[in-house]
Amino acid sequence: MSARTEEEQRVTDAASDSAPIEDTSAAPAVEAAAPAQELPAESGMRGVHTLSMAKAITAGLREAMRADEKVLLMGEDIGPLGGVFRVTEGLQDEFGDQRVLDTPLAESGIVGTAIGLAMRGYRPVVEIQFDGFIFPAFDQITTQLARQTVRHDGTVSMPVVIRVPYGGHIGSIEHHQESPEAYFAHTPGLRVVSPSSPHDAYWMIQEAIASNDPVLFFEPKSRYWPKGTVDQDHSGMPLHASRVIRTGTDVTVVGHGAMVSTLLQAADIAAGEGTSLEVVDLRSLSPIDYGPLLDSVQRTGRLVVAQEAYGFVSIGSEIAATVAERAFYSLEAPVLRVSSFDTPFPPAALETEYLPSPDRVLEAVDRAMAY
Amino acid sequence: MAARTRDFTAPTVQLLTPSGELRPTPEAEAYLPLVEALPDEMLEQFYRDMAISRRIDIAGANLQRQGQLALWVPSHGQEAAQVGSAHAARPQDHIFPSYREHIVGMIRGLDPVNILSLLRGATLGGWDPAENGNFHLYTLVLASQTLHATGYAMGVQFDGRVGTGDPESDTAVLVYYGDGSTSQGDASEALVFASSYQSPQVFFIQNNHWAISVPVSRQSRSPLSLRAGGFGMPGVRIDGNDVLVSYAVTRQSLEEARAGEGPSLIEALTYRMGAHTTADDPTKYRTDAEVAYWAERDPITRYRAWLESRGASAAFFDEVDAHAADVAADLRRRALGLTAPTREKIFAHVYTEPHPLMAEQSAWLDAYESGFEGGAA
Numbered sequence: 001m002s003a004r005t006e007e008e009q010r011v012t013d014a015a016s017d018s019a020p021i022e023d024t025s026a027a028p029a030v031e032a033a034a035p036a037q038e039l040p041a042e043s044g045m046r047g048v049h050t051l052s053m054a055k056a057i058t059a060g061l062r063e064a065m066r067a068d069e070k071v072l073l074m075g076e077d078i079g080p081l082g083g084v085f086r087v088t089e090g091l092q093d094e095f096g097d098q099r100v101l102d103t104p105l106a107e108s109g110i111v112g113t114a115i116g117l118a119m120r121g122y123r124p125v126v127e128i129q130f131d132g133f134i135f136p137a138f139d140q141i142t143t144q145l146a147r148q149t150v151r152h153d154g155t156v157s158m159p160v161v162i163r164v165p166y167g168g169h170i171g172s173i174e175h176h177q178e179s180p181e182a183y184f185a186h187t188p189g190l191r192v193v194s195p196s197s198p199h200d201a202y203w204m205i206q207e208a209i210a211s212n213d214p215v216l217f218f219e220p221k222s223r224y225w226p227k228g229t230v231d232q233d234h235s236g237m238p239l240h241a242s243r244v245i246r247t248g249t250d251v252t253v254v255g256h257g258a259m260v261s262t263l264l265q266a267a268d269i270a271a272g273e274g275t276s277l278e279v280v281d282l283r284s285l286s287p288i289d290y291g292p293l294l295d296s297v298q299r300t301g302r303l304v305v306a307q308e309a310y311g312f313v314s315i316g317s318e319i320a321a322t323v324a325e326r327a328f329y330s331l332e333a334p335v336l337r338v339s340s341f342d343t344p345f346p347p348a349a350l351e352t353e354y355l356p357s358p359d360r361v362l363e364a365v366d367r368a369m370a371y
Numbered sequence: 372m373a374a375r376t377r378d379f380t381a382p383t384v385q386l387l388t389p390s391g392e393l394r395p396t397p398e399a400e401a402y403l404p405l406v407e408a409l410p411d412e413m414l415e416q417f418y419r420d421m422a423i424s425r426r427i428d429i430a431g432a433n434l435q436r437q438g439q440l441a442l443w444v445p446s447h448g449q450e451a452a453q454v455g456s457a458h459a460a461r462p463q464d465h466i467f468p469s470y471r472e473h474i475v476g477m478i479r480g481l482d483p484v485n486i487l488s489l490l491r492g493a494t495l496g497g498w499d500p501a502e503n504g505n506f507h508l509y510t511l512v513l514a515s516q517t518l519h520a521t522g523y524a525m526g527v528q529f530d531g532r533v534g535t536g537d538p539e540s541d542t543a544v545l546v547y548y549g550d551g552s553t554s555q556g557d558a559s560e561a562l563v564f565a566s567s568y569q570s571p572q573v574f575f576i577q578n579n580h581w582a583i584s585v586p587v588s589r590q591s592r593s594p595l596s597l598r599a600g601g602f603g604m605p606g607v608r609i610d611g612n613d614v615l616v617s618y619a620v621t622r623q624s625l626e627e628a629r630a631g632e633g634p635s636l637i638e639a640l641t642y643r644m645g646a647h648t649t650a651d652d653p654t655k656y657r658t659d660a661e662v663a664y665w666a667e668r669d670p671i672t673r674y675r676a677w678l679e680s681r682g683a684s685a686a687f688f689d690e691v692d693a694h695a696a697d698v699a700a701d702l703r704r705r706a707l708g709l710t711a712p713t714r715e716k717i718f719a720h721v722y723t724e725p726h727p728l729m730a731e732q733s734a735w736l737d738a739y740e741s742g743f744e745g746g747a748a
Contacts, residue, residue, distance in 0.1 A: 072529075098529050104567055109518055109560030116522020119507075120530070140557070143512045144519070151496035151508055154720035188721055212723040287727045 046232045054224040056198035057087050057163075059232070060205035061125065065095055068123060071209055072099045074110050075127030075163075084129055085165055085224055107137035114160050115145055123159045125209060131166035131218075132175025138183070145214045146189030157212040161205070166194075167258050167308050168340075168355050169222035171348040178345060179309035184216045185286040185318075192286040193239060194218040196260035198228040200283065207239035215239075218285075220257035240284040242292050248278035251302040251365050254293055254319065256282035259306050259356065266358035270365060277365065285315050293319070294327050301332035302368040306356050311339030333371035336364045379593030383640060384620060385610035389668045391676025393615075398607075402619035409618075417458065417614050418678060419691050421450035421671050424474035426699040427483060428645070431473075431490075434706055435649040440490045444471050448612070448644035451670030452577050453547075454478070455617025456639070459625055460545055461538070462504070465527075467520035467546040470509040471577075475547070479504025487706040494712065513548070514555035517574065520546035521561045524570035524634070533571045534631025541629035544572035545621070551582025553598070554590045562602040562636070571628035573621060574599075574636040577611060579643035584656040599636035611639025612670040642668070714740070 051059065065071045073088055079102035082089030092100035103110050107128060114124035128134045134141075141162065148158045168177035185192045191213050195201040201219070208215040237243060245260070246267055253263045260281045267277040278296050282288065297303050303323055305316040320335040338356045346354050384398045386406060395403055424446055431443035446453060449471070457475040460466060468475060473486055481504065485497040489509065500507045510516035524544040527533060532542045552558055553576060565572055576595050580587050591598075599606025607624075609616045617639060624635045642665035646653050653662075675688065718733040 104560070104563045106560040106563060108557055109521075109564050112515065112518025112557060112560065113522030113525060113564050116519040116524070117526045118522075119519065120523050120526030122526050122529070136556075139512065140515065140518065144510075144515050147495070149723055150720045152499065152720075153494070153496060154723065155499040155501065157723045191722075289727075 048229060048231045048233075050227050051198045051202070051230045052225050052227050053195070053198045053201045053219070054085055054087050056202040056228075056230050057205050057219065058089060058091070059230075060202045061088065061091060061209075062094070064125075064206050064209040065091065065099060068209075069099075070121060071123045071125060072101065072117070073125050073127065074101045074103050074114055076103060076105055076110075076129050078102060078127050083127055085221065087163070087165075087219075087224075088127065107133055107135075108140050111137040111140040111145060111160075111162065115140065115148065115158065118158050118160050119148075119156060123161075123209060125161045125163060128162060128164045130176045131164055131178040131180055134162075134164055134180060137162075141184065141190070141214075141216075142187045146187050149213070150189060158214045159209070159212045160214045161208045161211075161217050162214070163205075163217045163219060165221040165224070166218045167220050167222055168345065168348075168351050169258060171351065173348065174345070177348070177351065179307070179340070181216070181218050181285055182309055182314050185315060190214050190216055190286060191240070191284075192216040192218065193284045194220065194257040195283065196220065196223065196257055196281050199230045199236070200281075202230045202232065203235040204239055204283070207235070211239065218257060222258045223261060226261075240287055240289055242280055242282050242284060242289040244278060244292050244296060245281045246277070246279040248276035248300070250276045250300060251304060251368050252278045252280060252293070252296040252300045253304045253306060253361060253365070254280040254282055255306040256285060256315070257308070259308055262356060262358055263306060263361060266361040266365070269358055270362060275365060275369065282315075282319075288315075288319065288322070290322060290326065294323065297323055297327045298330040301330055302365075302371075303331070303335045304338060304361060304364045304368055305335060306338040306361050306364075308340055308355055310342045311337050312342045314339060333368040336368055338364045379597060381594040381596050381606075381608045381638075383608050383610050384616055385613050386616040386619065387610075387613040387673055387677055389612075389673055391673040391680065393677060399616060399619075402616065402623060405619040405622050406615045413458070414678065414681075415683070415687065415691075417454055417618070418671075418674055418688075419694065420454045420458075420474055420478060421614065421674065422691050422695040423477070423698050424450045424454065425671060426695040427473060427702060430699040430703045430706075431487070432645075432649060434487070434703060435490075439706060440487060440649075441492050442490050443649045444473075444490070445643070445645040445648070446471055446473060448642045448665065448670070449577055449579055450474065451614035451674065452575075452611035452617050452639040452641045455614040455619075456545065456547075456575055456621040456637075459618050459621035460543070461625070461629075463532075463539065463542045464625065465500075465505040465507065465520070465523055465542070465544045467507045467516045467523070467544065468509055469513075469516065469547050469549060469552065469577075470511055471549075472547050476503070476506045479506040481506050483702055484705045484709070487702065488709055491706070491709055493709055494716075514552040514558040514561070517546050517548055517552070517558050517561035518564070520544050520572055521565045521568075521570055524565065524572035524628075525568050528568065528570055533629060536630075542571065543625045543628040544570070545575060545625065546572060547575050547577065549582065550576060550578040550580065550587040550590050550595060551585070552576075553595055559602075562598070562604070562634075565634040566603040569631075569633035571631070572634045573624045573628055574634065575621065576636065576638045577641055578638050579641050581643055581647065581653070581657065583647040583651060584653075586657075594638060596636060596638035604634050604636060606636040606638065608638045608640060611641030612668050612673070614670060614674050641670075644669075 078088040079092040316337040434440045435443040457478040489497040496508045596606035596608035718729045
């Protein structure tokens, strides 16, 4: 192993360490009124708490289910087990098996029946067990769920949320580390979001459930366990807003989900080398909130888009094209993309070389700076 | 070792013979009281609706040939399966059609001009189910609607609208699909979910023997009704060209569903006398002899013979035929008056809430169109 790949290995290991680490990267902009407390997610108490993303989503689901009895959860193994990632742990005990449905093992069936339940006035929240298992439901999502509102001339809405644990860094087997978000962002009628922090996850899942449009909710599974500060009193921003989470002056870097953590690590390393990166958390992949991004690019003149997904026909491609159209005279360099390779996700032993690392981001930053 | 059975047969439940005699098969005896309880007006309505369906088929096919519709989907031959089952539903029940059940929609109160609007390319949907007898939109991706119906029925059950004994409240769901659709995974997944949750619904398969050009023998080597048992629900095969048995068996099945006894499946054996759609040419894949066989089992001819044997007058049939012709002529007239939608329809209701791409692109299209001379409108 070369020195460079050893370094990359070290950095990526740190990024993917599943032991709980404090993640304050995306803490809310508002100042916490009280010190963060460690509280079990099931407490249902408001205030500022330190939670993992998984438990923040649990708490958000609980809030949504308490607020509206039409909200129900559907998925495989989400009842007594609490889901393979334990995100629904304890919810069937509290809400019963007619609101937390352990479904038959059939993704098209889950989404198709969720559509019927939505027609009946329910607000189903579907859990797809792993990213790579969403494709049996692809037809129901793209040809049915996405189109019911327009087919009904607006007389029927589809308040269905599809939660998808996604992405790599967990060393798992085939079909368990995919990043399929672009397929759904490409489909009119769907909304697609991905939180990067426990705080955003807590609020965004509730906002997604409150939306009357179908929302694909991509949960970066490598970020399920690191803990962060969650302000359960203040959301901070709307569901489809992007935001600058670290200010800088030389190059803008943008990403979503787990990639935001990688970008922040890259910004730390770059700062030590005298390069100032501004980090934008996309949060919403459809629609994309270009305001903060264009504003940033107008100041830095350089943009690197990073993503775990394949680069070809990707969210990053869309951003590169749009920024080139809208900020052409601000750009000092072409918009560069950092992506996984256009191959199937390789055996997990190779994932650190496959997935974009902080160093891969910095390599693109260097190229952007060289123009 | 005992020989494994390869005997996959199911009796066909029939009340009315092809020649129009009320002579129940053994399995049909139990359903006879449901028919005997029908008032004469309802028996006449069955005939009227079948006659209207057949006349509309002619009007629809003509409109398509004249370039007024992109497509027409005929029901010729399947009138009894559709009319009998539709009349078995109560007002609060919900119907999920495939895309061939025009007369079912009309029985539920839908103006068929809305269907023509869909087939003319003026809308993707055409009606609000809540305002049209709970008759849901047509679904063109085969068998997708079986899952929507199942989810809807699960919701009915979660709402407590099953098994209360209140005939005005207890609700069932009736979903139509065809023999071709039974091969889709969604059709099987719907049976799994319905059985698991004991949802109040009836799966109504119109086995018209042809999925465009592929015979039902390619979809299934055994009667489709037998599939129900494998999923843990009752299944029955009926003569789908017998409007009385279609009504009675569907009525019984829906009542059981409303009472909380769970889902069931009906396979109605019928025949698509015409083309799959006006884009099809059935002479390329089936024989005249087969069509002649089914012509002898025509649902309207046999029912008329039975009504005549009960004393229906020639004046009644003349009046119905005139009425059906009027309905078809009126539909044709109004179809020709359908106007094309305006371009706002491209963007309207893609989302329920504001969306930047919809706003940007509709504004761009307006500006683009208005850039042409006289194009501002």
